[in-house]
Each structure stands twice: as C-alpha cells, then as structure tokens.
C-alpha cells in the first residue's frame with residue numbers, strides 16, 4: 001500500500017503478516033472456506049466478512065464437531081457483487097444490512113444448495129437479512145441435522161441433494177429458525193428434517209406437518225383423527241392448544257394457526273416468527 005511519502009513505501013500490517021493473522025484451522029468447516037475482502041479492504045463491502053467467516057467456522061467446530069470425512073463449503077461475499085462466490089457454496093453468505101429493534105445492523109442473506117461439480121448450480125436463499133450476530137445459531141441448527149442424518153462420507157452437497165432438496169426454501173429457513181428457538185429455550189421438542197419427506201415442497205403441507213408434530217408433542221395426542229394427504233378430514237377443527245407457562249403465547253398461537261386450514265398458508269409469509277426468535281436470541 002502506497003504511504004504517500006515519495007521516499008518510502010510502507011505496507012499495512014495486514015499485508016505483511018496475513019498468515020500470522022489467519023492461523024491454520026484444520027476443520028471440515030474451515031478447510032473449504034472462501035471469503036472476499038470485506039468492508040475493510042473493499043469499498044463495496046457491507047460487512048467485515050473475513051473475520052465473520054473465520055468466527056463462524058470456529059464456533060461450529062466447537063458446537064457441532066464433525067467427523068473428518070465430512071465436508072462443508074461455506075462461501076462468503078461481503079456484498080451482492082459476489083466475489084466470494086456465495087451462490088456456489090454449500091452454504092453461502094451475502095453481506096447486507098439487517099434490522100434489529102429498529103436499528104440497522106450487519107446482516108447476511110443465507111443461501112443453500114450451491115454446487116461446483118459438473119452439475120453446477122446456484123444456491124437459493126433460505127433466510128433473508130438475518131442479523132449477522134444471529135446467523136451462527138441458525139447454521140448451527142442446520143449442522144446438527146447434517147451431523148445426525150449424514151451417511152458415512154456424505155458431504156454437505158450430497159446431504160442437501162438427498163434430504164434438504166425435498167423441502168421448499170421457506171420450509172428450510174423456517175425449520176432452521178424453529179430448531180434454534182427450541183434449542184435456546186430448551187423446550188424439549190423434537191423438530192427436524194426427515195429423510196423421506198413426501199410433502200412435495202408444498203408449503204401448506206409442510207407447515208401443516210410441522211404444526212402437527214409440535215401439537216402432538218405438546219398435547220400428547222394428534223390434533224385430528226383422520227387425514228387425507230396432509231389435509232385434515234375429521235374433526236373440522238382441532239381442540240385449540242392451551243397456553244401454558246412452558247411456552248410463549250405467540251408460539252402456541254402460531255401452532256394453532258399452522259393447523260387451521262384457512263390460516264396455515266400464512267404462517268411462513270405473515271407470521272413473522274423471526275421476530276420472536278430474534279427476541280430470545282438478543
């Protein structure tokens with residue numbers, strides 16, 4: 001970097017000691033990490049980026065350590081231009097601004113499903129404008145699923161194809177948030193991705209199935225007695241779940257909406273579950 005002094009050329013410490021700053025981190029989360037320059041070194045950057053990418057890899061290694069035959073490619077771009085190839089990552093992060101309690105904060109859009117193999121593919125956004133400080137919890141939820149469901153030597157790209165690609169992007173993002181909410185509040189509910197899901201990426205069916213599983217675990221019985229292809233037949237309306245001290249009122253209200261034919265379609269788009277989740281993470 002030119003110092004402006006005609007007699008001397010000085011280099012920024014970041015350029016002189018780049019390897020000292022970013023020590024080797026041997027982990028399935030770090031081995032394939034890509035991150036662009038970020039806001040400190042590029043005028044277009046919206047988030048710091050490199051430190052965020054490294055912090056997340058370290059956090060995941062500590063929280064959800066994977067076997068050495070696992071592989072997760074996390075690619076980070078600090079802005080929409082995409083020099084960090086976020087669209088091609090197994091998990092892609094695109095820097096953006098997010099809103100938290102009315103304030104503008106660092107954020108990321110999270111993408112899944114990018115591929116660099118012969119069938120190269122651009123990933124799809126599953127969570128938008130997530131406050132950067134919370135992104136690690138949602139990715140942690142996803143990695144718990146990868147760890148629990150993965151087959152021997154299955155990399156994340158294969159896992160995505162086998163399991164996650166059977167869900168809509170809305171359902172994937174919703175389940176990532178829901179798992180985080182349940183874990184942080186220690187709610188003793190078991191929700192996750194299934195290997196042989198048959199809902200055909202139909203969001204209404206997906207919402208219904210998640211709501212049904214939550215209801216069954218909380219009430220101890222099925223909300224409806226008879227179903228026909230993810231649609232309740234009898235009775236017309238289930239007994240509403242009652243609020244208890246164990247759960248937030250809004251959470252119970254959301255489950256009741258997930259099971260009501262006329263309301264369930266609105267849960268992904270209009271319920272704003274993310275605001276409840278951000279509140280418990282803050």
Ligand code: SF4
Nearest residue numbers: 036042045079082083
């Ligand atoms: S994606 Fe490219 S343009 Fe955007 S901050 Fe990174 S290096 Fe700069």
